[in-house]
Each structure stands twice: as structure tokens, then as C-alpha cells.
Amino acid sequence: MFQSEQKEAEELIHHYLEENGIPIPEAFQWGNVPFKGEWGISTSFFETAALEARSGKQINVPERAQEIAQDVSARLEKHRSFSRVEAVKGYLNLYFATGEFSRKVIAQVLEQRRDFGKGDPKGERVMVEFSQPNTHKAFHVGHLRSAILGDSICRIMDFAGYEVVRANYFGDIGLHVIKWLWNYMKYHAGEEPPQDTTRWMGDIYAEANQRLEENPDLESEVRELYARWDARDPEIVDLWQNTRQWSLDGFEDMYDTLNIHFDHLYANSQAEKPGQEMVKELIEEGIAEDLRPEDAVIVRIDELLGLEKEQYRVLVVLRSDGTALYATEDLALAKMKFTDYDLNKSIYVVDVRQQLHFQQVWKTLEIAGYEWAKRCEHLSYELVNLPGNVVMASRDGTVVLLEDLIREATARALEVVEEKNPSLRKQEKQNVAKTVGLGAIKYPLLARDNTKIVTFDWEKALDFNGQAAPYIQYAHVRANSILRRAWGLLPKAVTPPHELEPAEINLIERISQLPDDVGRAAEERKTLHITNTAYELARAFNKFYKQCPVLDAPPRVRKFRISLVVAARQAIANTLNLLGIEAPPVM
Ligand code: ARG
Numbered sequence: 277m278f279q280s281e282q283k284e285a286e287e288l289i290h291h292y293l294e295e296n297g298i299p300i301p302e303a304f305q306w307g308n309v310p311f312k313g314e315w316g317i318s319t320s321f322f323e324t325a326a327l328e329a330r331s332g333k334q335i336n337v338p339e340r341a342q343e344i345a346q347d348v349s350a351r352l353e354k355h356r357s358f359s360r361v362e363a364v365k366g367y368l369n370l371y372f373a374t375g376e377f378s379r380k381v382i383a384q385v386l387e388q389r390r391d392f393g394k395g396d397p398k399g400e401r402v403m404v405e406f407s408q409p410n411t412h413k414a415f416h417v418g419h420l421r422s423a424i425l426g427d428s429i430c431r432i433m434d435f436a437g438y439e440v441v442r443a444n445y446f447g448d449i450g451l452h453v454i455k456w457l458w459n460y461m462k463y464h465a466g467e468e469p470p471q472d473t474t475r476w477m478g479d480i481y482a483e484a485n486q487r488l489e490e491n492p493d494l495e496s497e498v499r500e501l502y503a504r505w506d507a508r509d510p511e512i513v514d515l516w517q518n519t520r521q522w523s524l525d526g527f528e529d530m531y532d533t534l535n536i537h538f539d540h541l542y543a544n545s546q547a548e549k550p551g552q553e554m555v556k557e558l559i560e561e562g563i564a565e566d567l568r569p570e571d572a573v574i575v576r577i578d579e580l581l582g583l584e585k586e587q588y589r590v591l592v593v594l595r596s597d598g599t600a601l602y603a604t605e606d607l608a609l610a611k612m613k614f615t616d617y618d619l620n621k622s623i624y625v626v627d628v629r630q631q632l633h634f635q636q637v638w639k640t641l642e643i644a645g646y647e648w649a650k651r652c653e654h655l656s657y658e659l660v661n662l663p664g665n666v667v668m669a670s671r672d673g674t675v676v677l678l679e680d681l682i683r684e685a686t687a688r689a690l691e692v693v694e695e696k697n698p699s700l701r702k703q704e705k706q707n708v709a710k711t712v713g714l715g716a717i718k719y720p721l722l723a724r725d726n727t728k729i730v731t732f733d734w735e736k737a738l739d740f741n742g743q744a745a746p747y748i749q750y751a752h753v754r755a756n757s758i759l760r761r762a763w764g765l766l767p768k769a770v771t772p773p774h775e776l777e778p779a780e781i782n783l784i785e786r787i788s789q790l791p792d793d794v795g796r797a798a799e800e801r802k803t804l805h806i807t808n809t810a811y812e813l814a815r816a817f818n819k820f821y822k823q824c825p826v827l828d829a830p831p832r833v834r835k836f837r838i839s840l841v842v843a844a845r846q847a848i849a850n851t852l853n854l855l856g857i858e859a860p861p862v863m
Pocket of ligand 1: 405410445606
């Protein structure tokens with residue numbers, strides 16, 4: 277946040293060290309002084325003192341660090357950027373004048389607007405694969421967490437300065453698809469999907485499972501069909517292509533509703549053949565063992581690594597009949613990603629239950645000599661439980677579909693909006709309800725640590741007074757309504773003419789932290805840092821709103837506070853945007 281002041285201080289430090297023949301460390305680490313009514317930055321001289329000690333001098337490092345801190349602080353005493361400087365136990369603390377700091381924070385937001393909080397370009401390209409629904413099945417809330425989490429991670433990493441490639445990976449082939457085709461050909465031939473395509477696709481799949489369960493003898497027909505697919509029988513390929521498209525069109529509608537978009541679409545089917553080729557190479561290199569025709573092709577990973585303790589176990593890379601497995605395709609997919617894009621990192625947002633699978637696949641690739649395999653990363657997430665603890669499974673058709681969830685969220689949000697703001701026009705109420713409903717679905721999935729189960733709770737998700745999307749959206753609406761009434765007053769960052777109220781200081785403090793929060797969320801791949809920031813910003817704003825009159829304040833105070841409202845609104849909008857949640861203009 278205070279790069280220029282930091283740089284000035286650092287130059288001065290360099291000067292001092294040079295003059296005194298003290299070795300200069302490669303870089304100084306700067307941090308924020310924990311806020312106690314005063315803002316400041318700090319660094320330490322332990323590394324400097326340690327370098328000096330290493331150069332042969334007899335030195336007590338902590339004492340020497342404090343000595344340097346004292347000398348430097350004496351030099352910085354009169355520097356105009358700092359209201360106070362301090363040398364404590366080897367640390368140098370530089371404090372800002374409160375009014376000046378406030379003006380600078382607001383000035384930065386007003387200047388950067390939508391870009392406030394953005395990190396410097398990192399020159400690193402990262403692919404994030406997320407959502408990954410399966411065609412010929414329903415798009416249910418099980419895949420929703422991946423979609424919402426992945427989208428937000430992309431937004432955060434992009435904002436933090438990474439070049440992000442958003443990828444999807446459709447499960448468009450495999451046993452589930454063949455079962456679907458079998459059921460369709462035998463019992464639904466010629467049927468076209470109704471408007472509710474995705475649900476219908478899911479129903480046919482569920483029905484297939486039911487039939488096979490009732491009559492296991494039919495399995496042989498499914499196997500036969502699989503063989504026809506594997507031989508690329510044109511009739512089957514044709515049907516597969518058409519029906520697959522039905523699913524993809526249905527997904528596209530979902531993504532539009534959710535405001536989620538992709539740069540690159542991969543599909544399992546596309547990785548099948550290249551995967552089989554790679555397995556051939558693995559066999560030739562002696563990495564995979566070919567146990568066909570009796571058994572499958574396997575990689576004994578632990579054995580290859582000489583591990584005594586079981587860790588990676590054995591990965592099956594090809595069926596005994598030569599057909600591709602999920603793992604076969606993932607071998608090829610990983611390679612495709614690095615060939616298509618020169619990636620620094622390849623992140624997979626996938627359910628925690630697939631952890632071993634990915635470790636096996638990537639370790640196998642590493643053994644095969646692909647150096648990029650180490651740059652694959654699993655961002656795992658836990659299940660979502662719906663009220664009544666309905667666990668998602670598409671096999672038996674007892675799933676809650678995304679559409680159901682959105683419909684329910686919107687209906688509930690509409691009730692709240694009707695109560696809160698009965699004078700809105702009907703269409704407007706509908707729009708607001710949709711925005712609030714979607715926010716209510718997204719926020720809890722992002723606010724919960726990805727490694728923990730989310731139990732979805734309508735009351736909590738739609739709480740206007742708690743840690744929930746509507747509360748944050750409502751703060752944004754409040755800021756809007758003040759600014760609408762303040763029109764004509766061009767917001768400009770000014771030094772506050774008054775002694776700041778605690779609520780003002782707190783709000784400014786929150787705003788100033790946004791850039792750091794973004795960096796941290798990106799590095800840790802944790803959306804919850806941003807959901808927290810959004811909530812804390814809204815809370816700080818609401819407190820300010822209740823305690824500090826804006827439009828009725830004396831003119832110069834009013835001017836300052838209006839600029840603070842603009843900055844707060846922007847900070848809230850920017851965090852909501854990182855979460856993929858819209859800010860409605862009214863509520
Ligand atoms: N479609 C798979 C599923 O529904 C998830 C795919 C995850 N990505 C991958 N590269 N294997 O479980």
C-alpha cells in the first residue's frame with residue numbers, strides 16, 4: 277500500500293549502511309505494524325547484523341540490530357512522510373500521520389477504482405481446471421462447489437497478477453455415457469430433449485442404472501456397446517456426439533446463469549487415445565507392467581520409488597481389454613495442458629476423494645521424466661450437504677439440481693425483498709431476488725474452508741444481519757443511496773479536517789488491507805480470506821453509517837466522509853467481484 281514511503285525509507289537505510297561499511301542484505305522485508313490506532317510499517321535489522329557477523333566481526337546479533345535500528349531511526353526522524361519513528365528490539369517502526377494516511381488510502385482507491393487491490397503482474401501463467409461436470413448426467417450441486425470455488429480462485433489469482441487460463445474438463449466418455457446410450461437406444465430411441473435438458477439427461481442416466489440393477493443380465497449389452505464405441509462404430513460415435521452436445525448446451529446455460537466462463541474446454545474423450553499411447557510408452561520404458569490378457573496394465577509406484585511404506589500404491593493405467601480408464605486420460609490431460617500452454621502451475625479443483633488418484637498420476641509422470649509434473653497442484657474440496665443432509669449422487673436420481681437450488685434461493689430472497697422494500701417495482705424485485713439468491717448460494721461455499729464440509733443452511737445464507745452475501749450487498753446499497761443524495765459533490769481525497777472517529781479509522785484500516793488480503797488469498801488459494809474481507813468491510817461500513825453522519829455533517833467533514841463512502845463502496849464492490857457475486861443497485 278505504501279510502496280513509495282517504503283522505498284524512500286529503504287534508500288535512506290542503504291545510504292546509512294554504505295556510509296558505515298555495513299553489508300547490505302539482498303532485500304528488506306517490510307510488514308504492517310499491528311494497528312493500534314496508528315498506522316505504520318516496519319522492518320528489522322537482524323539479517324543485516326547477521327551478515328556483518330559473518331564477515332568476521334565479533335558481534336552480538338540482536339544488540340547490533342538494535343544499534344542499527346536506532347541509528348537509522350535518528351536519520352528518519354525528520355522525514356516528512358512519517359509522524360513518528362521508533363527503534364524497538366532490532367525493529368524499525370515507521371508511523372504515518374493518521375489524517376495523511378487516510379487521505380492517501382482514499383486517494384489510491386479513487387484513482388485505481390476497479391483496480392484497487394490489484395497486484396503487480398507476476399509474469400506467471402497458471403491454469404485452473406474446475407467445474408468438470410459429466411455429460412449424460414445431471415449438473416448437480418455436487419459439481420457446484422468446484423465451479424464456484426474455481427471461478428473465484430481464477431478471479432483472485434488474476435487480480436493478484438497471475439495470467440490465468442480457465443479450463444473445464446468434461447466427463448464425456450466412460451461407463452456412465454455408455455449406459456446412457458444403451459438406455460436411450462433401447463427405450464428412448466428418437467426422443468429429443470425437452471426444455472429442461474439437463475434434468476432429462478440425468479433422468480435417462482438414473483433410469484439406466486435402475487434397469488441394470490433390476491436385471492444384471494443386461495450388463496452384457498452395455499459391454500457390447502462399449503466395445504462398439506471403442507472401435508469407433510460410426511452409428512455410436514454419431515449418437516454420442518449429438519447427445520453429448522445436448523448436455524453441453526445445458527451446461528452453457530448454467531454457466532451463463534452463474535456468470536462463469538472458460539478459456540479452454542477439455543474432454544475425457546479427447547484424452548483417451550493419447551492416454552493409451554502414453555501407456556504404451558510407459559510399458560516400453562519398463563515403468564508400467566503389462567499383465568494382459570489376464571490382468572490390467574499397472575504401475576507399481578511405491579516399488580519404483582523404492583518406498584518401504586505404502587504411499588502411492590499401484591495405479592491401474594489401462595483395462596485388460598485395452599480400454600482407457602479415468603487415470604489413462606488424466607496422464608494425457610496433464611501433458612496436453614503443458615503442451616498447449618507454457619504453464620508455471622497447473623491447478624486442479626477437484627473433490628478431496630480423488631487425492632490419491634492425482635498423486636498417483638502425477639508421480640507416474642514424474643517417474644517417466646516429465647519435469648512439469650511437479651507443477652501440478654490439487655486444490656481439493658469437501659462435500660456439500662443440503663438441508664436434510666441430502667448427499668449428492670447422480671446414480672439413483674435423488675439429486676437436488678442446481679436449477680432447483682437457484683429457484684428456491686430466488687423465491688426465498690424475493691420474500692425478504694418484499695418485506696424490506698415493498699415499494700420496488702415487480703420486475704425490479706425479481707432482479708434483486710435473483711442477484712441476492714445467487715449470492716446466497718455462492719457465499720457459503722466460498723466462506724467455508726475448502727477442506728471442510730459445507731452444510732448449506734437457508735436461514736444463514738439469506739441473513740441480512742450476519743456473515744452472508746445479502747448483508748454485504750446491503751452495505752453496498754446503503755453506500756449507493758448516500759452517494760445518490762450527494763450528487764454534484766465530486767469526490768476528491770482530502771485530508772480530514774477533524775479528529776477521526778473510531779468508526780472512520782476502522783473503516784479506513786479495513787480498506788487499506790484489501791491489497792494484502794488479495795495477495796494472501798491468491799498464494800494460499802483460499803477464497804475465505806476474501807469472504808472475510810468482504811464481510812469485515814461491510815461491517816465496518818455499517819458501523820460508520822450508524823455512527824457518523826455524512827450528508828448532515830459540517831461541509832468539510834461532509835466532503836471527507838463522502839470520499840470515504842466512495843472508497844468503501846469501491847472496496848466492497850471489488851471484493852464481491854472477486855467472489856463472483858453481483859452488487860445490486862437497490863435492495
Ligand atoms: N468429471 C470428474 C468427476 O465428476 C472430475 C474430473 C476432475 N478432473 C480431472 N482432471 N480428473 O468426478
